[in-house]
Amino acid sequence: MDLPAALVPPLSFPLTPFTDDDRFAADVFAAHVDQQIAAGTSAVFVACGTGEFTALGRDEYREVLGVAVRTAAGRVPVFAGAGGGPAAARACLADAADCGAEGVLLLPPYLVSSTPRGVLGHIRYVVHDSPLPVIVYQRANARLDPATALALLDLEQVVGLKDGLGDIEHMQRIVATVRTSGHPRAAGFAFLNGLPTAELSARAYRAIGVGSYSSAVHAFAPDLAHAFARALDSGDDARVDALLAAFLLPLADLRDTVPGYAVSLVKAGARLEGIPVGPVRPPLVEALPEHVEQLARIIAAGRAVLA
Template sequence: MAQGQVSGLISFPLTPFTADDTVDTGVLADHVAAHVAAKPTAMFVACGTGEFTALSVVEYRQVLTTALRVVAGRMPVFAGVGGGPRVAREFLSAAAESGVDGVLLLPPYLVAAPPAGIVDHVRYVSTVADLPVVVYQRANAILDPAAARALLDVPTVIGIKDGEGDLERLRSLISAVRGSGHPRAEEFVFLNGLPTAEVAVPAYRELGVDGYSSAVLCFLPEIATAFYAAVQREDEETVRTLLTEFYHPFAALRDTTPGYAVSLVKAGARLTGTPVGPVRPPLREVTPEHLAQLKEIIERGRAALAAIRAVA
């Protein structure tokens, strides 16, 4: 699989749960189909937005199998992998057996480690399957330039997804990789993986990072795709309007409560007609007050998009 396929607008579907706390594969299939219709460049299932840490291996296989069946080869499908080193290996083996195109390696569970230790973890986990790996930099998995260069020597690692948001650090990682002289340096991928990544798209693009994950695709695909199209054609007015009217208010509400990067997205999906069910603990459901605010933000975003289209 070419690394260039992991770029552009990337989808991160939710994992729906039933009232009796099982994975709702029927709703998941419909949810994935809606993502496919939005035509992202790739799909990452059972990752952070998909509540990877809440899934058993059996449920994980259900999610991957369902997504792959619906996508039917129309785009690359990556799966989340994480936990401690042995657990991550177990999930990576399950991902490989399912037939996904690659994995997103989430930070290791709990343990803090120096950047070189993160590289060791990546190397240890990735050896169990010949699948492309994107390393997720965030929380307790922070890299430095030497670590970024070292990842080039791990054959299956194709890139870094940044969820930290330190642009100067990211600039140093990009420079270290691109200037390394390594045969894979130019094809190595960097992705914007911040929560509500659209807010940071202009800043990341200045670093040459064009690909980003969009949780908004889960509940307002019309806004997510319109924003991406505006970015691509350098329509600064549309970008600014959607940031002001929708993305900034949504991100501000998200920041009020830990875990809302997932809970708020699930609530948005329910509000817009997809019965994805509840989040699993330790995530908490959105409060009634915040749910009312979310509804207003969704309506405000839709109104802004309608106004943009009316004058187009």
């Protein structure tokens, strides 16, 4: 089983908009996804971390996927987040296939910690009869070692590994083990950088053979996300450094001030851009007014670099 398309960064992880009376705002979401695609992303990953997967009911989850698939209309592949316990995650994969998604990002199992072998067993259980290609998200309690990462290649449905741990040496061991294994799927297996504000670590990950990355910035400032990616691809170190200094490093510092800002600050940024994505759902908390003002200044500083 192959990926439905090359995952050229920056990858889009759209927000899930809610109305003030706590309903899924389907029209806003459709417009948001359309804007993300028009900006030039190679894939959209909906109902994932930035899309508040854990806050969605099953009917809402299916509606989010359906709207995304209809809006994309084949222009780019739509990947669906899936997670929870093994049975719940397996049900998500079935829903994703039924709704027309072209792939799945498998989030860590709910709450329970285990060994790398146990995580591999969880993945095997979830994907065993899925018709969709699956990218495994390694983060939190879903940590693989090189041997179990290599064993993923024996699962036909698993086509890639997204890293959210940020341990470069550990990830280098995994990449090298897979690429030099001689496994018939080794060359085509995908590796993605999935750290928050992944642009900060894009150079380091690229050096170990992980060129693709997710971009939360793309959800509220796709112009800045693509400008950074173009500079990185072309070797324009001066522009990469300027965007890091003026925009990405201050953004990451602000993100780190409050737990959950990796989502709520992105929603605040989208609202600043005129996208009525509404509030976050608990336990996330809204960005403080002074932090929203600071975010507006950071976005303006990033665009000043491009001017």
